[in-house]
Amino acid sequence: MAEPRVQGWCPGALRPMQSGDGLLVRLRPRGGRILPDAAAGIARLAIAHGNGLLDLTSRANLQLRGVTDASYPLLMAGLQSLDLLDATAAGEARRNIVVSPFWSRSDGSQAIADALADALAGPDAPELPGKFGFAVDCGDVPVLNHISADIRLERGADGDLICRADGVTAGKRVTAESAVAAGLALAHWFLGSGGTTQGRGRMSLHLKNGPTLHPSYLEAPAQPTAIASPKPGPAAAGFLVGLEFGQMRAETFAALSRLGTLRATPWRMLLIEDASVAPELAGLITSRDDPLLRVIACTGSPDCLQAARPTRKLARSLAPYVPDGAVLHVAGCRKGCAHPASATVTLTAGLDGFDLIREGSANDAPTRVRIAPEFLLAHPETLIETT
Ligand code: SF4
Incomplete structure (x- = not known):
């Protein structure tokens, strides 16, 4: 399996990272909080200067995708006018x-x-x-x-x-x-x-x-245990809504901005401050039982340059076969950036198929190697086999 390139740094707004679909511009919301005007502005900028897709990262940051060299300066000017830029990249x-x-x-x-x-x-x-x-x-x-x-x-x-x-x-x-x-x-x-x-x-x-x-x-x-990942629904301080693979259309984000201040979470969910009921908006996960909550997948190819294969289509197809309480992580390479922690099952993409890791992370030793995605789709029970 080819070794992914370790960048050693994370993208920011002032230091974007080249990805397969253009520049990746990451915003770090102060206090994890996005006020309605800022959210509406970010949504507008994502449509005008990016490809209209927004990611919520595993560290509760917000990413604009598909920015070009030509649109980047315009995006920066827009973010500056929203007072969302730091003084220096460092x-x-x-x-x-x-x-x-x-x-x-x-x-x-x-x-x-x-x-x-x-x-x-x-x-x-x-x-x-x-x-x-x-x-x-x-x-x-x-x-x-x-x-x-x-x-x-x-x-x-x-x-x-x-x-x-x-x-x-x-x-x-x-x-x-x-x-x-x-x-x-x-x-x-x-x-x-x-x-x-x-x-x-x-x-x-x-x-x-x-x-x-x-x-x-x-x-x-310290307190010995952390709670498990929360689920969509009413929560302390508001209502949690899930996002498939942590990604949403800018139009969805704009609609959310009209519901109140948003809090970013590291669990592919946004919290709508002071809300108590599920919003009636397309593009959100609001059911606690949605199978998509049991799968995690990074960007994969072609939008990540390091990915050996696409990830999300496979993860979406396998989601119904992931038992309640289990987590399937599909990683485009051994960096496993969408979920650095252990998962019940991890599928790590390589040029010859997927390696399968049980109770580990994307870079751990696999129990099975080079499994074709077609085989996994035809035999989803492979995920939960005990041997
Ligand atoms: S884990 Fe996924 S998103 Fe991260 S570098 Fe590898 S392919 Fe790209």
């Missing part, structure tokens, strides 16, 4: 913060996320690797434990806020006022203790390699 890249969409006005999440964003834009901010990120998860129970992040600001087992390094089960006790400083200090420790190699590195891998955290970062136990 500052934008550092502002890698996932916020729990279930934050409440009293739990401190928004103030912490805001202060963290400002600190990461400052001249003395740590020069962190492109994939390094923060999770702000200050509700009663953390919900982002399975979402990629290196430093977590969350509620510990005794109810206090803690600052936790990803990969350990305890953190430093902090307050809403001291959380950001503790997070930045931990980021500086990561850099100073050799957490990066050639500009890349992640916290949990670094900790596995031996360096020991200061004891103050191990004083307060």
Whole structure:
């Protein structure tokens, strides 16, 4: 199987990435929140200067697809007029913060996320690797434990806020006022203790390699479990709607913008703030039992240049055969970017077919190799066979 090219950085608005369908422009909504005027403006810009498709990423960011070299400057001008651009590409890249969409006005999440964003834009901010990120998860129970992040600001087992390094089960006790400083200090420790190699590195891998955290970062136990991925329906602070493979038409996003402020989630869903019923809009998943909620698939070919094969058509066809409670991940290559975590079954595309991995991620050792997609469609029971 060909090795995918590791970019080591994530696209932004100020630093777009070339993809198979044009430039990929990623927006990082501040606090994970998209106000109605901004959402309507983004939808307009996606139609005018992109291919009209929007992705919600696994870190709760929003991507415009199909932007061209000619339309990019016009898109930037439009985003600037909506006040959605950072001052510099470096500052934008550092502002890698996932916020729990279930934050409440009293739990401190928004103030912490805001202060963290400002600190990461400052001249003395740590020069962190492109994939390094923060999770702000200050509700009663953390919900982002399975979402990629290196430093977590969350509620510990005794109810206090803690600052936790990803990969350990305890953190430093902090307050809403001291959380950001503790997070930045931990980021500086990561850099100073050799957490990066050639500009890349992640916290949990670094900790596995031996360096020991200061004891103050191990004083307060974390809450042991995260909740499972939420489903569409009423939720804390609003109503969750799902998006097939995290993608929607800009017209759908424009229609959603008329329903209220939107909160981005890392689960291919948007939360409509203060809504209590399902919107009657095409292009959304509103049933908790929809089989499409059990499948995850990245862009695949031809729109991702690294993909060995198309992914989504196969995932859509196999969705009805995925048992309730299981997850099928179809990855266009071993990077598995749509779902870096383990899935019940992962199909990783190669030039000779799909490798099948059980209870692992796209780069783990397969139990079966080079399966033709036609075979999987004719024998979907292959997914749940136990041998
Ligand atoms: S996992 Fe999918 S989207 Fe990511 S690089 Fe590979 S083919 Fe592209």
